[in-house]
Amino acid sequence: MRTVDLIQRKRDGEALTDQELRSLCNGAADGTIPDYQVTAFLMATYLKGMTDEETALLTMAMAESGEQIDLSSLPGVKVDKHSTGGVGDTTTLVLAPLAAACGATVAKMSGRGLGHTGGTLDKMESIPGLTTKQTREQFLDQVRKIGVAVISQTPTLVPADSKFYGLRDVTATVDSIPLIASSVMSKKIASGAQVIVLDVKTGRGAFMKTLEDSRKLARSMVDIGRRLGRQMTAVITDMDVPLGNYIGNALEVREAIEILAGKHAGTPLWEVSLTLCGHMLSLADLAIDPTDGRAKAEEALRNGAGLRKLREMIEAQGGDGRVVEDLSLLPEAGQTDDLSADRDGWIASIDALAVGEAAMRLGAGRAKKDDVIDPSVGVVLKVRAGQKVSRGEVIATMHVNEPNRLPDARERLANAFKWSDSVVHPHALIREVVS
Amino acid sequence: MRTVDLIQRKRDGEALTDQELRSLCNGAADGTIPDYQVTAFLMATYLKGMTDEETALLTMAMAESGEQIDLSSLPGVKVDKHSTGGVGDTTTLVLAPLAAACGATVAKMSGRGLGHTGGTLDKMESIPGLTTKQTREQFLDQVRKIGVAVISQTPTLVPADSKFYGLRDVTATVDSIPLIASSVMSKKIASGAQVIVLDVKTGRGAFMKTLEDSRKLARSMVDIGRRLGRQMTAVITDMDVPLGNYIGNALEVREAIEILAGKHAGTPLWEVSLTLCGHMLSLADLAIDPTDGRAKAEEALRNGAGLRKLREMIEAQGGDGRVVEDLSLLPEAGQTDDLSADRDGWIASIDALAVGEAAMRLGAGRAKKDDVIDPSVGVVLKVRAGQKVSRGEVIATMHVNEPNRLPDARERLANAFKWSDSVVHPHALIREVVS
Numbered sequence: 001m002r003t004v005d006l007i008q009r010k011r012d013g014e015a016l017t018d019q020e021l022r023s024l025c026n027g028a029a030d031g032t033i034p035d036y037q038v039t040a041f042l043m044a045t046y047l048k049g050m051t052d053e054e055t056a057l058l059t060m061a062m063a064e065s066g067e068q069i070d071l072s073s074l075p076g077v078k079v080d081k082h083s084t085g086g087v088g089d090t091t092t093l094v095l096a097p098l099a100a101a102c103g104a105t106v107a108k109m110s111g112r113g114l115g116h117t118g119g120t121l122d123k124m125e126s127i128p129g130l131t132t133k134q135t136r137e138q139f140l141d142q143v144r145k146i147g148v149a150v151i152s153q154t155p156t157l158v159p160a161d162s163k164f165y166g167l168r169d170v171t172a173t174v175d176s177i178p179l180i181a182s183s184v185m186s187k188k189i190a191s192g193a194q195v196i197v198l199d200v201k202t203g204r205g206a207f208m209k210t211l212e213d214s215r216k217l218a219r220s221m222v223d224i225g226r227r228l229g230r231q232m233t234a235v236i237t238d239m240d241v242p243l244g245n246y247i248g249n250a251l252e253v254r255e256a257i258e259i260l261a262g263k264h265a266g267t268p269l270w271e272v273s274l275t276l277c278g279h280m281l282s283l284a285d286l287a288i289d290p291t292d293g294r295a296k297a298e299e300a301l302r303n304g305a306g307l308r309k310l311r312e313m314i315e316a317q318g319g320d321g322r323v324v325e326d327l328s329l330l331p332e333a334g335q336t337d338d339l340s341a342d343r344d345g346w347i348a349s350i351d352a353l354a355v356g357e358a359a360m361r362l363g364a365g366r367a368k369k370d371d372v373i374d375p376s377v378g379v380v381l382k383v384r385a386g387q388k389v390s391r392g393e394v395i396a397t398m399h400v401n402e403p404n405r406l407p408d409a410r411e412r413l414a415n416a417f418k419w420s421d422s423v424v425h426p427h428a429l430i431r432e433v434v435s
Numbered sequence: 436m437r438t439v440d441l442i443q444r445k446r447d448g449e450a451l452t453d454q455e456l457r458s459l460c461n462g463a464a465d466g467t468i469p470d471y472q473v474t475a476f477l478m479a480t481y482l483k484g485m486t487d488e489e490t491a492l493l494t495m496a497m498a499e500s501g502e503q504i505d506l507s508s509l510p511g512v513k514v515d516k517h518s519t520g521g522v523g524d525t526t527t528l529v530l531a532p533l534a535a536a537c538g539a540t541v542a543k544m545s546g547r548g549l550g551h552t553g554g555t556l557d558k559m560e561s562i563p564g565l566t567t568k569q570t571r572e573q574f575l576d577q578v579r580k581i582g583v584a585v586i587s588q589t590p591t592l593v594p595a596d597s598k599f600y601g602l603r604d605v606t607a608t609v610d611s612i613p614l615i616a617s618s619v620m621s622k623k624i625a626s627g628a629q630v631i632v633l634d635v636k637t638g639r640g641a642f643m644k645t646l647e648d649s650r651k652l653a654r655s656m657v658d659i660g661r662r663l664g665r666q667m668t669a670v671i672t673d674m675d676v677p678l679g680n681y682i683g684n685a686l687e688v689r690e691a692i693e694i695l696a697g698k699h700a701g702t703p704l705w706e707v708s709l710t711l712c713g714h715m716l717s718l719a720d721l722a723i724d725p726t727d728g729r730a731k732a733e734e735a736l737r738n739g740a741g742l743r744k745l746r747e748m749i750e751a752q753g754g755d756g757r758v759v760e761d762l763s764l765l766p767e768a769g770q771t772d773d774l775s776a777d778r779d780g781w782i783a784s785i786d787a788l789a790v791g792e793a794a795m796r797l798g799a800g801r802a803k804k805d806d807v808i809d810p811s812v813g814v815v816l817k818v819r820a821g822q823k824v825s826r827g828e829v830i831a832t833m834h835v836n837e838p839n840r841l842p843d844a845r846e847r848l849a850n851a852f853k854w855s856d857s858v859v860h861p862h863a864l865i866r867e868v869v870s
Contacts, residue, residue, distance in 0.1 A: 008607035040606035171475035172443035
């Protein structure tokens with residue numbers, strides 16, 4: 001079939017067939033379809049959309065454009081989780097060991113995108129000695145032994161997505177539900193999990209700014225997974241404000257360890273991690289329902305099983321496991337700088353995007369693919385939205401290595417805080433569950 | 436400005452500014468904007484359209500992406516004509532010398548596209564010795580001396596269009612009014628004419644199949660030209676059936692010469708050539724109105740001035756001018772093969788597309804850029820739509836060099852004839868004038 005005919009059909013709003021979508025994905029992946037045809041197809045898809053069935057077929061075609069991970073040799077129900085990304089979101093480091101401690105099999109691959117802080121891989125790599133690069137055999141072996149591994153995705157996984165993703169960024173075809181949903185889900189499908197829990201962020205610091213768009217994306221991804229035989233739940237969670245109080249790489253590892261050690265109970269990061277883990281355990285038939293799953297996860301947190309599992313995982317991946325007892329082993333920035341309230345009042349909101357940009361300015365993130373991340377820098381929030389604060393009180397602390405980065409970061413961080421003269425009720429944290 | 440932002444604005448249906456369109460055209464022309472961004476822009480334009488003003492700005496930006504021909508040193512009003520292309524359409528070879536004979540200045544550049552027969556350049560090159568390649572100085576010099584030249588467009592003319600044109604073909608973005616109109620008009624604007632007459636074909640053998648689409652395209656092109664200060668008229672003419680009775684390269688030269696020699700009066704090619712020439716002369720203020728212009732053109736035909744001018748042009752371009760008196764100097768095919776009517780009846784229609792394909796099969800056209808055209812082959816129609824024919828009467832003759840090409844061509848040609856058992860009234864030839 002001629003690629004131009006497929007582009008034409010999509011241009012005219014027709015649904016492409018399985019065979020046609022495979023031809024496109026394989027051609028994009030192996031380079032036999034030139035980029036200029038791929039982008040015409042992406043723009044036509046952006047503007048004309050896809051049916052639910054078509055999006056699922058596209059996802060499968062993308063997943064099968066490269067290597068697929070066969071987890072069938074592993075015991076237990078293989079679970080995975082994906083977050084659409086936000087600021088201070090280190091749920092993976094909390095819930096992966098927790099879910100494994102509760103009997104789920106967590107063989108997780110992660111990508112390394114651009115962002116205000118690094119991704120899960122960058123955060124993990126701030127732990128001395130830890131590596132996220134493994135051979136397929138090492139990966140499966142580790143999961144078989146301890147029930148959990150989080151490693152970096154290889155370039156052979158979903159090459160069609162790599163191609164699409166790179167081109168979408170420069171052709172204004174990023175924020176399309178079928179393209180986002182198929183991108184996320186193709187990687188999850190190719191990674192081999194049976195149970196997939198999605199954390200779809202909504203709000204200022206999220207990719208999807210409105211609840212309506214977040215809901216559409218969540219529904220699309222759940223629908224795709226179902227059609228492809230996966231157990232699916234999506235939880236829509238707030239990202240108007242940062243999820244965790246620590247924003248940075250080593251800083252977020254610290255917060256995850258502290259949560260697994262029993263601290264920060266009731267905070268948003270704690271709450272979302274337990275909720276997602278509850279859904280995971282329930283879908284994996286390790287709990288009666290999500291509430292029961294969440295109770296199990298909380299118990300594993302309380303009795304230290306989660307923290308022990310994190311230590312096992314760190315050590316299995318070459319890291320210094322003592323870090324879970326001695327946080328001073330994590331890299332620390334050369335200096336800290338406090339931001340104090342310049343007024344009395346209630347914190348109406350803390351703009352997640354602005355906090356992320358402040359962390360980025362300090363060196364915590366990556367604007368271009370080759371940027372080097374500073375693992376030790378970042379921001380620690382001392383207050384939450386809704387809280388009453390007095391003038392002079394420290395509301396955030398910046399962890400800094402290069403003082404010349406401070407003024408810009410400080411200004412952005414200060415502007416992140418929105419104030420109110422009266423009581424404020426922040427958005428609910430868990431907005432909706434799509435299942 | 437970032438190209439991705441321009442693509443996004445077009446994707447969202449916004450009108451781009453002059454500066455933005457120039458940035459796109461110059462970047463496409465010089466290769467600093469990669470093809471994959473150009474095609475995303477083209478697809479967004481295809482699906483979201485352009486305002487009239489925007490289309491005119493795009494046209495100007497395309498025209499100014501490369502060299503522009505300055506005709507100001509030439510005397511008289513510089514006139515040009517463009518046809519959207521059809522089968523048996525050799526009006527240029529009739530009207531260019533006629534218009535020049537009537538006092539207009541015809542400095543015409545032509546492209547060399549794909550098609551069932553060659554373009555004007557290919558037809559001209561079937562004349563022994565004639566070349567269509569000239570330096571800028573030779574070109575202007577010839578027009579200064581004899582008032583007419585038809586040469587091949589250089590690659591430095593409208594490079595943005597060359598880029599767009601090549602990419603549109605493989606990304607299903609060809610049939611978009613703003614893209615077609617800007618492509619045609621940018622070349623006309625860059626070629627420097629003050630008066631532009633457009634022959635917009637409509638029907639089965641045309642690019643625009645319906646009168647409505649043809650009208651839209653005609654209006655868009657006239658609007659662009661007006662906005663850019665040109666004198667414009669578009670004539671919408673029928674292309675359900677071939678315009679001329681000769682379809683091929685040397686064959687069409689023959690028909691043009693015969694018309695200028697006073698033959699074929701009243702045939703569609705004669706009629707359209709005189710009509711277009713009339714509009715040209717009128718816009719150039721060489722006639723009171725199109726009717727008067729047409730009368731002037733007819734007089735130049737009758738008194739032989741047109742044929743003499745054609746001879747001058749052929750000789751100025753290195754060709755053997757005696758051809759206008761001795762048609763046997765044109766290349767002739769090795770054999771001819773008649774197609775006879777297999778029934779009595781009226782010719783309801785002669786499918787222009789099918790006749791074109793038959794000529795193509797005989798070797799008259801170019802399917803790929805590097806195909807070599809056989810100047811001598813083609814089809815001569817012996818009947819017209821509406822005519823009553825008896826069984827056994829010859830309705831067409833094929834001129835052939837490679838007999839193995841004959842069966843396929845013959846079948847296609849036979850299928851081109853649609854029959855009726857009763858009187859048929861063909862479409863009007865001149866459908867509308869847009870001015």
